[in-house]
Every structure is written in C-alpha cells, then in structure tokens.
Amino acid sequence: MDMKFKGTKPSRRSFLTGALAAGGAVASASVAQGQATPDPLITEKQPWRQFLGAGVDEAPYGMPSEHEAHVIRRTVPWLTADPISSINFTPLHELDGIITPNGLCFERHHGGVAEIAPEDHRLMINGLVDKPLVFTMEDLKRYPRENHVYFLECAANSGMEWAGAQLNGCQFTHGMIHNVMYTGVPLRLLLEEAGVKTNGKWIMVEGADAAGMNRSIPMEKALDDCLVAFKMNGEALRPEQGYPLRLVVPGWEGNMWVKWIRRIEVGDEPWHAREETSKYTDLLANGVARRFTWEMDAKSVITNPSPQAPITHGKGWTVITGVAWSGRGTIPRVDVTIDGGKNWHQARMSGPSLNKSMHRFYYEFEWDGKPLLLQSRAHDNTGYVQPTKNELRAIRGENSIYHNNSIQTWYVNENGEAENVEIS
C-alpha cells in the first residue's frame, strides 16, 4: 500500500477514493506495532544476498537506483506556448539536505539548450573598458577560483499561485529553484583585467544561445560577488545549466544568471532588455510596474508532507521537513504551524547555514491522525519574516507574476493526503 502512494499526487479523483487507501495505511501502521506472521523478506533467502551483483564499470557514469525512477523534473505543459522556451521543476519533495543533484536542477530556457564545445566557447568583454578582451575557457581556468553554494530561484517561482491555490505539489508551486556548489572565477577579476572606465556603471551580460539572453546588472553587484562558473557540485555544468560557462548572481533572480555567457558589455546606463521590461517586471494593482526587482525575498516551503508526498504511515511520529532561503543572507530561524497559524513552533535547522544558500529545517511531532493545516515561515538574518499571501496581495495585487515569496499552506486530511489550499 505504501508503495502505491509514492510519486503519485492526490488529484480530485484520487481524493475521492482516498478513504480506501486510508484503510491500508492505517492497517500497515498497526502491523508495524506487532507482527502476526514472520516477514518473508527476513525469513526467506533473497537473491541479492545469494548471487553476485553488477561489477565495477557497469555504469561508468553512475545513475540513481531504478527504484528512484519517479524522482524527475516535471513540466506543466499549459504554462508555456511550446516545450522549448519553457520550464520544468525540481522535485523538492523527493530531496533532503540542501544540495540539489545536478540532474534534478530545474530548467528554464528561452531558446533551447545551446550545444557548445568548450574549445569553441569565447567570452568577450567590451564597452567602457580600457582593454576589450576575449577569453577562452582555458584562459578562465588560469584565474584564481572560488567555491560557493548558492540557491538559484526563478523570479516566477510560485507565480501561478497569486490569484489562488492552483497546483498540487511543491514541485510545481516551488520547484523553480535549485541549490548547488559553484566553482568559478570572480567576475571582479575579469572586469579588473579589462579595466572599467570611471563612467562604467552597468554591465550587460549576454548568452550564446538562440535567445541571446541579455540582462543589465549594476556594476556594484558585478564587482561584489558574481562568478563566472564552469562547475556545479564539482563536475562540469550540465548543458541545460549553461555548459560550458554561466554567470552566477548570488541572491538575485535566476533570469540574470545568464547561461552560455559569451559577452559582457560595460556601459553607463542599463539596457532595458526585453527580460527586464516586458518580462521580469512586477505589475502592481494600480498599473505601475516595478522594475529591477533583482533580490529574492526570504521564503520557505514544507516539502514533506505535501501533495506529492502524503503521510503514509498513519498516526504517530511524523517528520515535517522543508527548505528556506533568502537573497539577503542566511536563515537563522523557521517557524512551523500544524494548525493553520494558531500556534507556531520553532523548527530545527540542520546542515550548513551558508550565505544565500538553501537551508534545511525539520519539525518532528506525534500526529494524532486529525487533519492538519501546515505552514512554514522563514526569518532571515536581516530580521525579515516571510509574509502571508494576503499581506503581499494587499501591497502588490494579483497581477505581478514574479517574486511571490508568501507562506504556503498544505491541508493534510485524516488519510495523510495533502492538498494545496489557502486559509483565512
């Protein structure tokens, strides 16, 4: 029975048949208390105990167990006009710790995945510099490197939820995020190499893909903590993450982290490119649009239980876990409620607390089998506390698409099944 729940989400249909499933879940829980007949998995000899398994080199590049085949990125087809300029989502409900495995990092492309051999890649710096320069990948790897763990969140993460609860699963509501360790060269060193002229206040970064993705970034940020990265989690960037070279813009919206970066132009003004005017601007209720909303506000979500990961063990000890992050720094504290915000409990933070990285939290409790209304709220190191959806709507209306960092609510019914809801 337990296995059946795995990787499925309770749609309205399965919700209706949920009662049936509950019987099984409860039964298995009671069985765990006192075993009636011996477990054949223990009493009978299993083939894996007897016969040899695969040798080394069976898979020169290792892959996850076949039992994890459901742990994949998923897309929401109706979101975009076509599958090339589109998006898929990280399966947050299947992950733990703070690092996202490379193959599960969500993808967002505007012109598909550019296929570039590293020896064919060039990075140019031009504009208001003393020396316009061209770098090869080999050149870049001769600069001092830095390693940093940063989250990358798409500004449109949770964007479908402004007008109301829409998607059943934290993969879909919050999965436009990943958190990996980057290895790369500080952008500062490359700009110093070219010599920025005194009136160079902005840079424009441009990708080598079929979208020619371009964004403006203020010089102060460019010189502060941006990286030109070629590795993620120790290995080369995945093609869909910008192989062989991408920009890393810590704490700022994902669209600025230009993949396949090929050019940096220094200028005295911003460019107002399409992705910072028509898109990635936040339209408020009064018709005014905020632009250059780069920083990602503090945010958190409970990943388990959640609609794709219901409670399958019945009453008793239950682990609530989730992730939190802030574009302004670290997350010293996350509060969790199981009664829809009447009472809050400080969650247990576990794992490294790194600047502009994802953080992991846990809250363990004894479930009494009654329905739950689960929420988490992040506090970042500036004292900012993640707001409710209604608090954000009061300021921004429902049309701003981007930067929805509000508190997420999951309703968990008696069967342990979870649903995306909004509450008073």
Add this chain to the structure above:
Amino acid sequence: MLKFLKIFLPAGAGAASMLSLAYIAADQFVVDIPAPIREAIELNAAQAQEAKEAKAAAAAELAARNEELAVAGLAPSVAGGYGLGRDAMVEEIAAWDDDVRPDGQGLPEGSGDVWTGEEVFVEKCSMCHGDFGEAVGRWPVLAGGFGTLTRKDPVKTIGSYWPYLSTVFDYVNRAMPFGEANSLTPDEVYSITAYLLYVNDLADDDFTLSNENFTEVRLPNEANFKDDDRMDVEFPQFVRPDICMENCKETVEITMHASVLDVTPEETAARKAAEEAEAAAESAPEAAVESADAGIDPALVAEGENLFKKCRSCHQIGEGAVDRTGPHLNGVVGRTIGSNDGFNYSGTLADAGAAGGIWDAETLGAFLANPKSAMPGTKMSFAGFKSDEDIAAMIAYLQSAGGQ
C-alpha cells in the same frame, strides 16, 4: 567597490612623474635657472611626489583589500590584472556587439516602413503572433491591451506595457524569428518594428522608422515603470522580531482548494505513457528500427537531424510528438498531405490532401525547397532549403525519426 577599481587608473600619472624626475635631475647640473622655470620645476616635483604617494596609497589599498579578501576566503586582485585573455579585435566586437539601448546606442544604419514590415511580419512572425500581433495559442500578444493593466487579466503588449521601443528592436534582432534567431537584416528589423507600432496605433501606415528618427518615438507606458521600492515599502513592515507564536488566531477556515481547479499535470498518466513506450520498445526492438531505417544513410539522417533544429520551434517528431504551431511529423513521409486530425491546415494543404496528394520524395522535396511556391498560401514561414543535399538529408531524417 567602485573606489576599489579606481586604484588601477593612476597609470597616466606615472608619465608625469617621469617628466618631473628628468627636470629634477637636470636641476643638479644647471645653476642659473630663470624663476618661472624654477617654479615650474618645483611644481612638477610636487606633482611627482603626489603621484608617488597616490601610487603607494593605491598599492596599500590593494594590499589591505587583498587581506580582507583572504580572510573571507576570496580570490585576490592583482594590480593591472593577471595578464590573461587577449585583446578583442575591432571586427570581433563588431560581430557581437549589436545590442540597442533606449538612448539609441547600438542602432545600425537603416530604415523600414510599415508596409514592408507587414510583409515581413506576415511571412516570418504571424504563424505565432498572428497577422496583427493578436497571437496564436499561448504565444505572446504584441498589440492592443490598452487600458487593461489595472484589470484582473492585464494584456501586456508592446503598446500597452513595454516602456521603450529600443527593446523591440533589440529583442527582434537578437532572438527572433523564434527558431531562426539573428537572421534578419537591419532594414527588416526596422520595418517589423514600424509595423508593430502601426498595429498598436502608435504610427500611421505611411510611417518609416530609421536610425535617424528612432529615439523620437516614445511608448505610452514609459512613465509607469518605477525602480524596485520593496526595501522602503515592504521591508519595514515585514521585519517582525516579536511575531506571534501562541494563540495567534481564534479560527481558521480554508478559503480555496487547488483541487477545485485541478490543473496539476497528471503524473500517473505521464508515467503510464512512459511505461507503455518502454514496454513497446522492449517488445518490438530491432524489427521496427530496421524497417524504418532500411536503406537510409545514417550520415544523411544525422545531417537531417541537425537541420531539423530550424524546424523545432514549430514541429515535433518522434515519441510523444504532438501538433504545435505546425503539425507533428510522425509518419509524414508517405502520409496524405494535410491529414493530421485536428490540425488547422491552410487551404492549400487541405485541398492538396483532399485531391489525394501524398507527401513523397517529389512533393516533399518541392515543398522543402520553396514552401511558398510549392504550396501557395501555406502558413509555414520557413523560406526553404537551398541545397538538394539538405533536402535529401531532411527527408531521410523525417523518414528515420518519424517512421513511414
């Protein structure tokens, strides 16, 4: 941070100090120097001293900065850079530096009028954006939407929302047409931009846009963009050290359920399809592959696959292919023309199919060589393959990837 950069700038001061040093050296041997010259030399000496001090200060600043960086575990700077990379050539910069800003920086010489723009737009853009920018399917709407920004479902178009015309030029030039980016001439981009002004009622039909008059055009919504004010408007409200932890509200009601909308993609359905495909692949392995590939040159297929990148923005082929902007191409070789159920073909293709036309090497070859002349009125915007080899490769690929 900007200050930090400036420490690399006083290089010019070095030359001045050299000159002053020469004067000072000369001073040792010349006894009788007229007063004005002597004063000038003294001034130069003072300047040299200043430059020297500035240089020392810069070096000290760099050293201090590097110490800070080292403590933070960050990479050190080197005065004047690491000496890596090479000078970019003028031709190289010209080849890549084609971005355009609101102040007109980057605009190429050229011009285009509304009527030419309409022709180009209908040929190259309308299959996604509609003839008048009204859009097909979920592709972006480019025209109209005035007065909708404060409504529930705002229509954000070039006319109703975009702040700058330069963005239209820059984006069309760098990213359009979708699937064949960077293929338009400057005149074509000017004409498309002029046409987009026209369909937004922002230009008359006799309007010509050029690098000369470009910056005179202002879009109506420019003033409604404001820089991010979250730090002033939101941040203070959400810094809440004493946030409630106990008995924070009396009652809680569910006000909205996602399951009412039920728009979540069905994982089980997707998984079932994948399992079925896997089972099919296992049960009928080589036979199917052989029959499809019999006699097809794999090199030609690979070449065709590469060429298919030009088609991918509109057409799908292979497992799970469905109709998009263009029909799916599974089994297209040997299929009746215009025969995908549910796809809205142009009249010409539908008629050709009704008359019994089949996509074979001959009809497909002619269509791929010049779609508009082989099937006048087709909505397919592709201009056609230039070489017979490309056409053969494409047909080989369609046959191989889509089956027969």
